[in-house]
Amino acid sequence: MNQPDPVSWRRTSPLAILFFLGKLLRDIVKNAWQSLAPIAALLIASSGNIVDRLKIGAGVALILVIVVSVLRYWFFRFRITEDSVLIREGVVKKKQLDIKFDRIQGINTEQNIVYRYLDLVTVSFDTAGSSGDEGNLPAVPSAFAGALREKIGRPLGRTPTTDQEQHGETESAPLLILTWRDMIRIGLSDKRVLLVMALLSPLLDRLGDETDAVISGYLESATQGAMQFGVAGGIFMFFAVGIGVIFVLALISIAVAFLRYHDFKLHLDGSTLRSRGGLLTRHEVSMDLGKIQTLRLQQGIILRGFKRFVMTARQARSSHRNDSSKNFTIPVVTEELATSLRRRFLQQEGRGLIQIPTSDQFTAISKYSMRVPVLVNVLIPMLVTAVAFSIEGDRATLLFLLWIPVALLHIVKTWQHAGYHYTDEGLVRRSGTIGYRTVALLYRKVQRVTVSRSPLQRRKGLATLRVYMASGSVRIPYIKHELARQLRDVILYKVESSQKAWH
Amino acid sequence: MFQNPEIALDDLPGTEDLDWQKLHPDFVRQMQVQHALIALAPLAGATVISVLLHFPLTPVMIFWIVAIGFAIVFVSWPRISVPRRGYVVRDKDIVFRSGVIWRSVTAIPYNRIQHVETSNTPLDRKFGVATLQLFTAGGSGGDLKIDGLGAEVAEQLRIYILDKVGVSIESA
Numbered sequence: 001m002n003q004p005d006p007v008s009w010r011r012t013s014p015l016a017i018l019f020f021l022g023k024l025l026r027d028i029v030k031n032a033w034q035s036l037a038p039i040a041a042l043l044i045a046s047s048g049n050i051v052d053r054l055k056i057g058a059g060v061a062l063i064l065v066i067v068v069s070v071l072r073y074w075f076f077r078f079r080i081t082e083d084s085v086l087i088r089e090g091v092v093k094k095k096q097l098d099i100k101f102d103r104i105q106g107i108n109t110e111q112n113i114v115y116r117y118l119d120l121v122t123v124s125f126d127t128a129g130s131s132g133d134e135g136n137l138p139a140v141p142s143a144f145a146g147a148l149r150e151k152i153g154r155p156l157g158r159t160p161t162t163d164q165e166q167h168g169e170t171e172s173a174p175l176l177i178l179t180w181r182d183m184i185r186i187g188l189s190d191k192r193v194l195l196v197m198a199l200l201s202p203l204l205d206r207l208g209d210e211t212d213a214v215i216s217g218y219l220e221s222a223t224q225g226a227m228q229f230g231v232a233g234g235i236f237m238f239f240a241v242g243i244g245v246i247f248v249l250a251l252i253s254i255a256v257a258f259l260r261y262h263d264f265k266l267h268l269d270g271s272t273l274r275s276r277g278g279l280l281t282r283h284e285v286s287m288d289l290g291k292i293q294t295l296r297l298q299q300g301i302i303l304r305g306f307k308r309f310v311m312t313a314r315q316a317r318s319s320h321r322n323d324s325s326k327n328f329t330i331p332v333v334t335e336e337l338a339t340s341l342r343r344r345f346l347q348q349e350g351r352g353l354i355q356i357p358t359s360d361q362f363t364a365i366s367k368y369s370m371r372v373p374v375l376v377n378v379l380i381p382m383l384v385t386a387v388a389f390s391i392e393g394d395r396a397t398l399l400f401l402l403w404i405p406v407a408l409l410h411i412v413k414t415w416q417h418a419g420y421h422y423t424d425e426g427l428v429r430r431s432g433t434i435g436y437r438t439v440a441l442l443y444r445k446v447q448r449v450t451v452s453r454s455p456l457q458r459r460k461g462l463a464t465l466r467v468y469m470a471s472g473s474v475r476i477p478y479i480k481h482e483l484a485r486q487l488r489d490v491i492l493y494k495v496e497s498s499q500k501a502w503h
Numbered sequence: 504m505f506q507n508p509e510i511a512l513d514d515l516p517g518t519e520d521l522d523w524q525k526l527h528p529d530f531v532r533q534m535q536v537q538h539a540l541i542a543l544a545p546l547a548g549a550t551v552i553s554v555l556l557h558f559p560l561t562p563v564m565i566f567w568i569v570a571i572g573f574a575i576v577f578v579s580w581p582r583i584s585v586p587r588r589g590y591v592v593r594d595k596d597i598v599f600r601s602g603v604i605w606r607s608v609t610a611i612p613y614n615r616i617q618h619v620e621t622s623n624t625p626l627d628r629k630f631g632v633a634t635l636q637l638f639t640a641g642g643s644g645g646d647l648k649i650d651g652l653g654a655e656v657a658e659q660l661r662i663y664i665l666d667k668v669g670v671s672i673e674s675a
Binding site: 293316317446447448449450451452453454455458468469470472486488489490492493495502503 | 515595604606608609611614639647
């Protein structure tokens with residue numbers, strides 16, 4: 001079972017039932033009504049009191065779910081041939097999958113807590129241009145997954161030498177190990193915390209008001225007219241509740257970070273990047289360095305405080321969906337590590353590229369980039385406010401003018417954070433408003449290039465360069481037309497003369 | 504023998520003095536007919552509604568004046584926009600330009616093209632034009648669409664480009 005065998009069809013470990021059980025339960029939760037309808041009918045049809053009926057119903061449901069999972073396991077067969085993975089599955093509706101090795105971009109594994117004791121993993125194949133999660137091999141021994149990875153990573157027809165096998169067995173020293181401090185950083189910098197806070201803030205206001213009323217009423221009756229204290233107490237309560245909510249959210253966020261990234265290790269085996277981590281379910285994600293299309297370094301306001309970045313390597317994505325599953329994310333890296341990782345990832349070709357946003361290597365884009373945003377977001381609102389004020393004469397409309405400094409600050413910051421930097425082999429774009437985002441790419445991996453010019457840009461001799469990668473496009477607005485054209489010609493030259501594969 | 508000569512930036516072929524190929528001469532007419540049909544539908548709908556609901560004459564007149572103004576601009580727009588479009592087939596890539604107000608020039612190297620498609624609508628067939636679509640990896644509008652090529656030209660281009668794509672794959 002430990003070596004891929006090209007001939008026979010076979011089953012996975014019976015523990016795959018757990019995988020199918022989990023998948024089934026998820027499906028049931030998703031389509032709760034349809035799934036529960038027959039059980040409800042059964043409940044009503046049978047006699048007896050409610051508690052008994054519920055017990056029977058739950059029992060029947062449980063048995064059904066288990067039976068279906070066992071059946072799914074029973075009908076699941078797979079086979080590894082010389083150049084593809086074949087999967088046959090389905091109880092009633094039969095399905096056969098044929099995943100060719102050369103379409104597989106990466107092999108990722110997941111290991112839940114039960115599988116970990118038995119050294120089993122669930123393998124999922126990351127394929128270019130696929131929709132959804134096709135192709136899972138549940139509950140196979142982790143050694144088998146390793147062997148499969150070796151086999152698929154190797155070009156066809158080459159037999160493994162003992163040296164290579166050794167390489168697969170011995171683990172290279174990790175490039176990065178995340179500690180509990182990093183979990184806190186990841187948790188606190190999670191954008192979702194800010195989002196939830198923004199959504200909750202009106203609610204929080206209401207909550208604050210009500211507790212304020214309740215508490216001050218209570219205090220009033222308790223302290224017999226000590227009004228001062230009541231108001232102070234209310235304000236105190238308001239802040240206490242607010243801080244409490246933020247604290248709880250931060251804790252949840254940190255817990256999530258622990259769940260996903262506990263004991264996170266990053267390895268580079270040959271040209272395969274591999275990360276492993278997770279508290280209960282261990283995730284293993286791998287990506288071939290050659291498949292990286294763009295390298296992204298992000299720093300929001302909180303990470304800026306921690307002096308850390310999020311690094312993401314993007315692969316070619318399928319044409320219809322904007323899926324993030326084809327990204328390889330390193331959740332928190334220092335500046336030095338980001339630089340050394342970039343050197344390893346882009347190798348020789350990326351040597352001159354600087355991705356640290358505060359570097360003085362970046363060139364600013366033209367100030368004219370602020371003109372249209374100012375017109376739309378500042379001048380037009382000002383005009384509208386002036387007109388509204390002159391008609392209504394209501395002073396309150398003038399409050400709207402407070403918007404203008406905010407909008408102006410936003411526009412100026414966006415301009416300040418925009419920038420670009422290029423070498424003979426690739427370029428880096430910097431953007432962002434509060435934080436920074438830099439994207440590095442190699443010219444030879446470009447799919448197509450567009451140079452476009454608005455009327456304003458034509459008057460000022462400027463242009464927007466847009467570079468389309470297989471992972472999405474990168475736009476550098478408001479640079480000199482001459483430069484945009486030169487960059488385009490260099491990119492085309494590199495693409496057309498490069499002997500290396502882009503994917 | 505591996506060679507890696509240094510390339511001077513100025514020596515790279517640019518796109519400044521390219522000989523832009525024009526689209527099919529009947530394409531302007533075809534676009535105008537298409538736009539006229541598009542404009543006619545809401546106008547007809549509005550007329551029916553205003554007759555059925557007995558709208559007062561003045562607002563209906565104003566609506567008509569504005570609507571006809573828009574329709575005239577919309578229908579005559581291809582006369583201005585189509586001459587601005589053009590393409591150049593080069594040895595290693597295909598370049599396409601378009602846009603009247605926002606002008607853009609797009610270049611696709613043949614060795615990045617995934618597949619090529621030609622298509623035509625009934626209206627296209629009436630005027631003898633076709634659309635050529637070039638797909639690259641990555642989606643997100645990751646394809647170039649050239650409308651209004653002569654039907655034979657589109658077919659020739661499709662075969663030519665496929666040939667180029669095949670050669671680049673074999674040599675890689």
